[in-house]
Amino acid sequence: MRRIGVGVIGCGVISKAYMTAMKRFPQIELKAVADMRSGPAQERGREFGVPGMRVDELLKLDDIEIVVNLTVPLAHTDVSLAVLNAGKHVHSEKPLGVDMVEARKVMELAERKGLRVGCAPDTFLGGGHQTARKLIDAGAIGTPVAGTAMFGCPGHERWHPAPGFYYLRGGGPMLDMGPYYITDLIQLLGPIASVMGSASRPRSERIVGNGPLKGTSIPVQVATHIAGTLEFASGAVISICMSFDVPKHMHAPIEIYGTEGSLLVPDPNRFGGNVMTANIGCDWQTQPHSHAHTEGEFRSIGVADMAAAIIGNRPHRASGALALHALEAMEAFQISSERGARIKLETTVERPAMLPAGLSDGQLD
Numbered sequence: 001m002r003r004i005g006v007g008v009i010g011c012g013v014i015s016k017a018y019m020t021a022m023k024r025f026p027q028i029e030l031k032a033v034a035d036m037r038s039g040p041a042q043e044r045g046r047e048f049g050v051p052g053m054r055v056d057e058l059l060k061l062d063d064i065e066i067v068v069n070l071t072v073p074l075a076h077t078d079v080s081l082a083v084l085n086a087g088k089h090v091h092s093e094k095p096l097g098v099d100m101v102e103a104r105k106v107m108e109l110a111e112r113k114g115l116r117v118g119c120a121p122d123t124f125l126g127g128g129h130q131t132a133r134k135l136i137d138a139g140a141i142g143t144p145v146a147g148t149a150m151f152g153c154p155g156h157e158r159w160h161p162a163p164g165f166y167y168l169r170g171g172g173p174m175l176d177m178g179p180y181y182i183t184d185l186i187q188l189l190g191p192i193a194s195v196m197g198s199a200s201r202p203r204s205e206r207i208v209g210n211g212p213l214k215g216t217s218i219p220v221q222v223a224t225h226i227a228g229t230l231e232f233a234s235g236a237v238i239s240i241c242m243s244f245d246v247p248k249h250m251h252a253p254i255e256i257y258g259t260e261g262s263l264l265v266p267d268p269n270r271f272g273g274n275v276m277t278a279n280i281g282c283d284w285q286t287q288p289h290s291h292a293h294t295e296g297e298f299r300s301i302g303v304a305d306m307a308a309a310i311i312g313n314r315p316h317r318a319s320g321a322l323a324l325h326a327l328e329a330m331e332a333f334q335i336s337s338e339r340g341a342r343i344k345l346e347t348t349v350e351r352p353a354m355l356p357a358g359l360s361d362g363q364l365d
């Protein structure tokens with residue numbers, strides 16, 4: 001099988017998870033890494049046995065076809081545009097851009113150049129979420145009509161050594177954690193038609209709790225608690241809450257209610273996890289996983305799927321179009337909150353195809 005050469009730009013906290021998981025996918029091969037700081041690029045390169053270099057050097061390498069953009073959100077658009085201008089496909093960390101204007105620039109350039117855009121999250125390709133998808137498509141809970149999606153924590157400044165970006169434009173719980181939940185909901189239920197939201201920013205500063213910056217104050221420029229509803233084109237209505245203002249809670253990450261039963265979807269920031277269903281009047285049943293990629297870290301499965309799609313000349317699943325639609329929904333919560341109005345979405349997207357059931361880890365076709 002042809003292996004597609006991959007480069008990584010952005011050698012921070014999450015890069016290690018990506019580069020470790022890349023070894024699990026025979027469709028791709030890491031060739032080089034880069035960062036705007038030479039120290040992290042050299043260090044990650046040494047750790048993974050590839051050269052660490054400057055961004056402009058990496059973009060000139062002929063054996064790299066896909067570049068994975070793991071920079072901070074405010075840099076995503078500029079780095080993705082540079083990758084496309086170098087004639088390479090790009091897979092970006094989420095969000096695709098800090099707003100729709102930025103994200104559209106990436107999609108338009110890719111269209112003009114005939115290149116692919118992929119975007120995190122790719123966790124929806126994990127076995128837990130593909131199993132939930134298979135159950136819904138098989139009618140296990142009847143027709144989905146409603147549900148909930150909940151993420152709440154006290155804030156990433158407790159653990160991240162450089163958490164400033166989580167509270168600047170492009171950060172906040174909706175753009176940081178919303179992509180996992182909303183992307184999974186789109187693959188389960190189809191495109192979103194409209195959004196209503198309410199957003200608040202209870203604190204204007206946060207205190208770093210870990211690493212060399214411990215005790216430092218960081219400014220909060222974005223809403224840190226967002227609640228609202230997603231109305232899907234199918235008619236299903238999902239109540240959603242994404243928050244950095246929750247000390248602790250007991251809600252399931254995602255619950256889907258159908259005409260015949262309910263479905264508990266595992267944490268969309270993970271690949272596996274228990275999938276449970278209950279028909280009306282019955283107890284919860286844990287369902288066996290129908291799909292691979294359930295144990296451990298597979299961040300980069302979306303990159304591997306793009307590589308397989310290039311080779312097989314088919315659409316890739318964690319696509320820019322999917323990320324753009326999710327971003328429009330996420331942005332709409334803030335707009336809806338400010339205007340006090342329901343926001344109809346302009347974009348739409350087809351559900352990415354379900355992965356085949358019964359494959360092994362690392363297999364995609």
Ligand SMILES: NC(=O)c1ccc[n+]([C@@H]2O[C@H](COP(=O)([O-])OP(=O)(O)OC[C@H]3O[C@@H](n4cnc5c(N)ncnc54)[C@H](O)[C@@H]3O)[C@@H](O)[C@H]2O)c1
Pocket residue numbers: 009010011012013014015034035036037040055070071072073075079093094095162176
């Ligand atoms: N940390 C996590 O657990 C986690 C999980 C999932 C997704 N993410 C996402 O991954 C992205 C990166 O997060 P992180 O935690 O690794 O951040 P980080 O701050 O630890 O690392 C980002 C790296 O990008 C580099 N960088 C920034 N701008 C650049 C530019 N213009 N050109 C080249 N390099 C540049 C920085 O020097 C840094 O090394 C973010 O979008 C974040 O939302 C993070």
